[in-house]
Amino acid sequence: MSETVVPREVSPAPASASAPERPAHRDPNVLRWVAAFTLSAVGDNVYYMALAWAAARSGSPAQAGVVLAVGAVPRAVLMLGGGVLADRWGPRRVVIGGDAARCVVMFTVAAFLALTAPGLWPLIAVALVFGVVDALFLPAVGALPPRITAPRQLARVQGMRGLAARVATVTGGPLGGLLVAFGGSPAAFAVAGALFAVSLALLVAVRIKALPVREAAEAPTEATGAGPWRELTDGLRHLRRHRVLGPLMLVIALSELGFVGPLNIGLVLLAQDRGWGAGGMGWIVAAFGVGAGAASLLLAVRGHLPRAGLVLCLSVVAGALAIGALAIGALAFVQTVALAAVAGLLVGLLAGLGGGLCGALTQTLTEPAYLGRVTSVATLFTLGIAPLSYPVTGAAVGLWGTGPVFVVSAAVCAAGGALGLAFAGLRRAELPGGRAR
Numbered sequence: 228m229s230e231t232v233v234p235r236e237v238s239p240a241p242a243s244a245s246a247p248e249r250p251a252h253r254d255p256n257v258l259r260w261v262a263a264f265t266l267s268a269v270g271d272n273v274y275y276m277a278l279a280w281a282a283a284r285s286g287s288p289a290q291a292g293v294v295l296a297v298g299a300v301p302r303a304v305l306m307l308g309g310g311v312l313a314d315r316w317g318p319r320r321v322v323i324g325g326d327a328a329r330c331v332v333m334f335t336v337a338a339f340l341a342l343t344a345p346g347l348w349p350l351i352a353v354a355l356v357f358g359v360v361d362a363l364f365l366p367a368v369g370a371l372p373p374r375i376t377a378p379r380q381l382a383r384v385q386g387m388r389g390l391a392a393r394v395a396t397v398t399g400g401p402l403g404g405l406l407v408a409f410g411g412s413p414a415a416f417a418v419a420g421a422l423f424a425v426s427l428a429l430l431v432a433v434r435i436k437a438l439p440v441r442e443a444a445e446a447p448t449e450a451t452g453a454g455p456w457r458e459l460t461d462g463l464r465h466l467r468r469h470r471v472l473g474p475l476m477l478v479i480a481l482s483e484l485g486f487v488g489p490l491n492i493g494l495v496l497l498a499q500d501r502g503w504g505a506g507g508m509g510w511i512v513a514a515f516g517v518g519a520g521a522a523s524l525l526l527a528v529r530g531h532l533p534r535a536g537l538v539l540c541l542s543v544v545a546g547a548l549a550i551g552a553l554a555i556g557a558l559a560f561v562q563t564v565a566l567a568a569v570a571g572l573l574v575g576l577l578a579g580l581g582g583g584l585c586g587a588l589t590q591t592l593t594e595p596a597y598l599g600r601v602t603s604v605a606t607l608f609t610l611g612i613a614p615l616s617y618p619v620t621g622a623a624v625g626l627w628g629t630g631p632v633f634v635v636s637a638a639v640c641a642a643g644g645a646l647g648l649a650f651a652g653l654r655r656a657e658l659p660g661g662r663a664r
Contacts, residue, residue: 251380251387252527256434260375261384263429264368265391267326270422272399273406274333277415278354280407281340286347294350298358303611305362310370310603311458318367318374318599319435325364326427332356333420341413365610369602373590374435379531379659382587386526389583393520462600470652471536471592472601478647479585479605483613485639486578488620489632490515496621497629507564514568518575519582526583535584536656588656 251257275295282294313321336353372384406415466472498508532538585605593601623632647653 248377248379250530251376251383252530254376254380257376257380257384257387259429260371260433261387261391263326263426263433264388265395266422266426266429267329268392268395269399269402270329270333270419270426272395273403273415273419273422274357276400276403276407277412277419278350280415281412282347282350284412285350290347294347294354297351298354298361299611301355301358302362302365303607305359306366306607306611307459307600307603308455309363310366310462310600311455312363313367313370313599313603314462314596315455315458317435318370319430319433321363321367321599322371323427323430325360325367326423326430328360329357329364329423330420330427332360333416333423337413337416337420340411340416361610365606366599366603369586369590369606370595370598371433371435373595373598375433377659378591381590382526382532382535382583382658383528383530385583385586385590386523386528386530388586389523389579390520390527393516393523396516459600462597463604465594465597466601466604469592470650471656472589474647474650474653475585475588476604476608478643478653480608480612481643481646482581482640483608484616485636485643487609487613488616489636490574492617492620492624496624497633500629503564503567507567510564510568511571514571515575515578518572518577519579520575522576522579523583525580526587531658532584534655535588535658536652536654538584587658591658592656 279291279295282291285291286294309321332353336349339349372381372388376384402418403415406418466476494508494511498504498511501507526532589601589605590598620632620636623635
């Protein structure tokens with residue numbers, strides 16, 4: 228077979244195996260990756276703001292909605308294939324290629340909009356291309372942390388990543404709005420491209436560890452040059468047979484399906500129904516962001532939680548998906564913005580902690596040769612399938628009102644919590660030992 232398969236990545240400047248372990252928040256290599264991730268996430272927010280504005284100016288509200296939604300299609304269809312590429316080519320190559328493609332797309336559309344009147348079809352093409360890049364980019368991003376830090380630092384890295392995502396959300400939206408207001412969509416697209424370019428430069432400087440020989444040897448499909456379909460099914464088989472990862476993916480799927488629709492669409496309809504307006508909705512979303520950011524900060528500072536599987540099941544799965552789900556349900560019945568914001572703070576705190584621990588356990592327990600494919604499954608549920616619940620949630624609210632819909636969503640989340648508690652392997656799962664000194 229003439230195809231050359233690269234199952235492992237070698238660092239441009241590998242650290243000595245005997246070097247002492249450095250805490251992630253003090254490791255320049257990890258900090259470069261976090262900075263690159265943050266800039267890329269800010270660029271994402273600016274891009275979506277620019278795309279939404281250009282679409283709204285080019286067509287009706289319904290047509291603008293189509294433009295924004297069309298990018299989710301390639302994410303849902305191609306996400307698992309992105310995981311295969313991350314494992315076959317190495318996540319560093321895929322991430323760098325993804326950021327480079329984002330730069331080219333953003334600068335191209337900025338020039339196009341600056342020279343001609345925007346139309347719907349070019350914007351749809353941009354959304355589709357960006358969706359394809361996301362499908363390849365996101366699994367590779369999730370597969371990188373175990374290759375840039377020690378296993379016991381992964382919880383801390385997940386906390387840093389979660390905090391970076393919250394910073395990007397808080398800053399990216401307003402930045403995109405200001406750019407659109409003062410320079411129009413071309414300026415916003417150009418700045419998004421510049422952010423991706425700086426992120427790309429930082430990613431090139433990140434050192435990547437090679438896979439251990441034992442782990443590389445345990446991925447025979449990569450070693451023998453099996454086809455992509457064989458690699459995908461092999462990764463899914465690895466996931467299904469794992470006593471922790473399989474149940475964990477089921478918990479993620481149920482929690483996302485019950486959580487995403489009410490938070491993103493149901494909350495808008497609830498604010499309209501209660502007369503809170505956009506300002507009230509903004510306070511609730513901000514409270515959720517503060518809670519999630521606080522949970523991420525906790526993980527980043529502590530770096531390790533003893534008996535992480537039990538903490539996940541009780542404090543996060545039973546908490547965020549049961550108590551937190553009840554808080555989501557309570558949002559449909561509280562009468563004031565202040566009480567709704569308190570509920571949003573609680574949900575954000577528990578959901579942020581759960582998301583961080585889910586990511587750390589996934590990256591710790593997955594064989595590195597399969598990490599791209601396993602990450603693609605989790606990302607498929609969170610960013611591919613779960614958003615498809617938006618129209619279902621909207622239609623259900625129109626038929627039965629916000630109260631019943633939020634309660635059903637809370638029940639779905641609670642079912643995920645009960646499922647997690649039912650699996651002993653997940654309850655007993657551990658992160659690697661304590662802090663590095």
